[in-house]
Amino acid sequence: MANIFRDQQNILYVCLGSKWGTRERMALKDCLIARETGHNVFLYCLRDSIVNLKAKALGIDCLYHVGSISLNFLKWHRLNAFVQYLTKFNISLVHCYDLSFLWPASFYLKRKTKISLVFTFNHEIKKFYKKFWHRNLIRRIDQVFLPIKEMADGVHGHLEVPIRKFEYTGLGVGRDIRISTSDKSTGAWFVGCAVGGHEKDIDFLRPAINAISSLNTKASLSKKVKLLIYSEISWDKFLLQDSVRELISDIGANDHIFLEFTDDLTEACLKVDAWIGLDAKVPIEDLLVNSLLNNIPSLAPRTYATKELFRKRGRLGETYKSGDAREIREKLEKIFNTYAGYIDRLESGRDELVSDFGIEFYKNQLLMGYEKILTKRERLIRHKRPKGL
Structure with a gap:
């Protein structure tokens, strides 16, 4: 044997x-x-x-x-x-x-x-x-x-x-490197997402960018929302860097949307208040679950896996139809308006998540x-x- x-x-x-x-x-x-x-x-x-x-x-x-x-x-x-x-x-x-x-x-x-x-x-x-x-x-x-x-x-x-x-x-996933709330800015809601560096078309990013811009224009929250688009590849090497920056500039979102470089996405996704998963081609992303395990409410593309995850364990986050900027905006608004409830559910459900995904x-x-x-x-x-x- x-x-x-x-x-x-x-x-x-x-x-x-x-x-x-x-x-x-x-x-x-x-x-x-x-x-x-x-x-x-x-x-x-x-x-x-x-x-x-x-x-x-x-x-x-x-x-x-x-x-x-x-x-x-x-x-x-x-x-x-x-x-x-x-x-x-x-x-x-x-x-x-x-x-x-x-x-x-x-x-x-x-x-x-x-x-x-x-x-x-x-x-x-x-x-x-x-x-x-x-x-x-x-x-x-x-x-x-x-x-x-x-x-x-x-x-x-x-x-x-x-x-x-x-x-x-x-x-x-779920390394225990949680960022304390005191390390986060309280002047705005920070939302994170990740790109891989291989992308050649801006369309996968457009809904999230438009959703954040629309949310700030609507001004329904007590704080502005800022989107941090993280990558482990320098943005200078992106084929679509210019088109992304042009889109951000065209909608007047330079003060709310930022292109960030990080050495480790698993750490970067813990420095925000909420996380948006962008990859709809996998049933469930590792970064999304890593965020949940570290008490960060997440917004996931609606797949059979993400729907089942939140059905079995309660509203630890929300799902959205891939490519739907309006639903991304509405679900982020929902998360931030009842933020304490998501944190409470994440705290109480963490042991079970660690057992299945740790x-x-x-x-x-x-x-x-x-x-x-x-x-x-x-x-x-x-x-x-x-x-x-």
Whole structure:
């Protein structure tokens, strides 16, 4: 039986995103957890992507994807470097985060039965993958990590991964670095949001900017509202910096909307009075939950996950229809008009949130999941059944 705390493993993490969001932060978090436990970790990524730069700063060994990001069947031959890394570094476990990489990874690992294959899904799956060759490759997956149980039906329905292979991890957030209220300015309501640095179009930011401007024009609150748009990438490097500044200037919001650089978004989101999640492509963002865990009411894009979160735990925050500036304005107004009530609910519900989304629960689920599938792979090899579990 494998012992994840005793037996050193060589683990290859695959994260080919060019973005900087929940998925990329989870990949780096998993790398650090495995390394701190004593394992050798490697990150297979795009050269000079944000996750690559962050990984290098953390001292994580990076291996690079060669060729186009397109991974359709006719281009799988370009993954020779990936296959060579498996042998060169004696990889025992591959942990992937990109749905597009599921198929080639499963295909090549069919012939490498000693290597365990794990996937983390934290994004919505829109297509159905039920053709024969899909089902054949899906059988190669040993374990699927999901941040929330509400994702299970969607993943199972679209990919037909057996429910028995699911493990629920939470998001591993909520470091106890809460900012005391005395550290915050009382002259205005401060609202934060985050951008990743990869964006090329201003449309995703326009609703939040317009909502803040409209809220201040309406003057229904006792204090002005200021929006801090945070990024871990210098704004000077943004392709859309000029268009964002132009929009802010055109609506006369230079005194209320600011572009901020930060070394750590998880800390920045605790320095405001409320947080707006902007990414509607993931069921639930890590920064949003991190804010809740540190008593910051949050406004989240309305997904099945965020609706269920607030339904089960009370009004810890609000949801809005993605792209709807009017609803963002109305929900922020609601939060600030009854702010003490949100804080009380966050205080009383914090222990339950930590239990489901905190770092200790996440670390335990991740490592125990690894141990379970490594043990199953050992048994599989011992009984010479190479076609899967």
